[in-house]
Amino acid sequence: MSIVQFLKSKSFFKQVAIAIVCLLAFIFILKYWLGVSTNHSQKxxxxxxxxxxxxxxxxxxxxxxxxxxxxxxxxxxxxxxxxxxxxxxxxxxxxxxxxxxxxxxxNPSKYRDVTIPDLNGKTKRQATSHLRSIGFNIGTNPTLVRDIGKDVVRGLRYNGKILNHGDKLPLNSIIDMVLGDGRGN
Missing domain, CATH: 3.30.10.20 (Trypsin Inhibitor V; Chain A)
Incomplete structure (x- = not known):
């Protein structure tokens, strides 16, 4: 029997039909099983x-x-x-x-702590921009002390307490500056 005759025979068409039916059955069974095992209808x-x-x-x-x-x-x-x-x-x-x-x-329990930089001897403008850039707010009423330099930072305060270089405060704390008045020797 030649290949052409085999392809035209009933036996070949039966085998192709059985293969298609088995493939379709496998696909439907697989689809049903996936729906059940993955809780497809659950929301x-x-x-x-x-x-x-x-x-x-x-x-x-x-x-x-x-x-x-x-x-x-x-x-x-x-x-x-x-x-x-x-x-x-x-x-x-x-x-x-x-x-x-x-x-x-x-949400953390508080603002993160930021280290106080050494601003002694800087101008008010330099200190203000530095403190704001690292996350602090500046108080509106600076304390003036007798000093030769006008608006030169001579210290920082938080809630009335003097701050030292390296101290830590929470972000967004309001820091008051201690500035020179320009009338000192």
């Missing part, structure tokens, strides 16, 4: 976790059979409670499956 809506503490987050996610992981602490945000959720991934309102991890970013 859990992610709740809004912003401004919640970790205890509240754990309680809320446990009810929904979800898990969480803290991935980072952001810069302190005074609009949020301390150690509360600032961001979450996936976002609130997204749909996920059970046991999915929700990744959380928390």
């Amino acid at each position: 859990i809506q992610v709740p809004d976790l912003q401004k919640l503490s970790l205890d509240e987050v754990q309680r809320k996610l446990k009810e929904l059979n979800l898990d969480f992981k803290v991935i980072d602490s952001a810069s302190f945000n005074p609009d949020y409670p301390k150690k509360s959720v600032i961001e979450q991934t996936p976002e609130a309102g997204d749909f996920v499956k059970e046991k999915r991890k929700i990744y959380l970013t928390l």
Whole structure:
């Protein structure tokens, strides 16, 4: 029997039909199995976790059979409670499956501490720009001391206490300057 005759025979068409039926059956069985094993029809809506503490987050996610992981602490945000959720991934309102991890970013308990630089002998303008660039605020009423240099920094204060080079204060603290009055010897 030649190849052309074999390709025209009933036996060949039976084998091709059996192969197609088996392939289609395999595809449908695989599709059904994947739908069942991956919980395809399941949808859990992610709740809004912003401004919640970790205890509240754990309680809320446990009810929904979800898990969480803290991935980072952001810069302190005074609009949020301390150690509360600032961001979450996936976002609130997204749909996920059970046991999915929700990744959380928390608000630290305070601003990070910044080291006080040595500004003694600098001008008021230099000191102001330096302090602002590292995250401090400048008080509006500087203390004047008798000194030969006018508006030359002779010290820094925070809440009335004298600051030394190397001390640490929280970011956004208000620092008052001690300046020369230009009338000294």
